[in-house]
Amino acid sequence: MKIVIIGNNVAGTFTAQNIRNINQEVEIEIFTQESYPYYSRINLPELISNKKEIEDLIVFKDKWYKKNNIDLFLKHQATSIDTKSKIINFDNQEKKVEYDKLIMTLGSTPNIPPIKNALEMKNKGKGVFTLRSIKDAFEIRDFIKEKNVNNAIVIGGGLLGLELANQIKDSIHSTTVVEFFPRLLPRQLDEDCSLMLKDEIESRGINVVLNASTDEILGNGSVSGIRLKSGKEFDAEIVLIQAGIVPTTELAKQANIKTNRGIIVNKFLETSEKDVYAAGDCIEYNEQIWGIIPACMEQSKIVAASALNLKKKEYHGTMPKNTLKIVGVDLTSIGIIDPAKEESSAWNILKKADKKSYDKIVLKGNKLKGAILFGDTHAVSYVNKKMEQDVSREELLELLELYKYKCDGCGMIYDETKEEVLFKNLPDDWKCPNCGNPKKNFKKEKYK
């Protein structure tokens, strides 16, 4: 049997590995239009700043493919699929590939919001870019170097947008991030933590503009700036758009496979055509698009089993989860981080806001439902392990190092779980609000 995978991204590569782990006989071929084996996209901004080289980004080298007996074909763009005769055609017209099972891991392309001139100026190389591939990274790097760029605008304050701004800021006079939402990382952070991140980013010399919808890219010929819907204008010689992803579906559409926003799959990641499967950024399951690495990893297991006719595990969606460094600060964001206010009675939230770190644990009853851990990693493994399980409040308070402080004069309790400011961050001349006893006369107590 021969399994063909189109796409050498996270989903495609790990699907191949998962298949090989449980079956050494089946032939596995991966085709990709890329010129490099599987590489880490999240590090692309560091390619622009020359902090990393291509070799550092490549996750699996040739040796890995050989060892696993997986054939990788680079620079092969699939142009059409005949699902009846099970043949794939490529841009190189003589090449035709037969398959028994086909797995489409087509990935995604950057979303370009409806901004006047954006698409046109991007396609003509006039200073509007998106970052998705090694080629994009080099084009951006060379443009900054050659065009003497003084001001850069990044449209999109998401993970990749912020990291991109962070990496280019040193070689550019002024870098500005323009975000449509009222806060940064709206999906990963709550309002308080977002403000903290904003301070951190601004302290590094990056300007942040929130609630900003870009109306038009300005410039005759080359980019000269942007205009917001509010009318406000910013100068820029380069505009980088990082505003989410669009699933790649053209190849599926052309083969009459059902698509909507993404390629539609069932819980076994089967498409509407027999023996054709899909996984990763390109799919739509339950009217949802995922576009996160943990989802690709999970789907790569299920699609591997399905393609080998072992339908034992079902896909039911992936819990949102990110663990990474954002502008050099450790961040883990998992599950539900900002429960709806109207159901507040069921939710139980523990927060610890220090000067440079922020921990928030979200419980429903006693069950751990989500967390934000910013600038502080020591609760990460606990949270990952205990998600969706009952946890004890005492254990959590101990983990977060939250305490009660008792005034030895009047017995008043300063309870860090109820106050906005940690006891240690109160000013030295702070006094007991009840009896005027100085701060040093408070004794630390654990929760029991």
Next chain:
Amino acid sequence: MTIHRCKRCNYLYIDEEQPVCFDDLEEDFKCPRCRCGKYMFVKKEPLK
């Protein structure tokens, strides 16, 4: 967490990390490291 160990090469098949549980693998499954058959695998008792 269920783990099976290959007696020949010590490869660990960890159910959670694989597409299917060990018990659901087909009979012609071979160890990805040393290619011996399924019969060489023993269930590893969880550490307590």
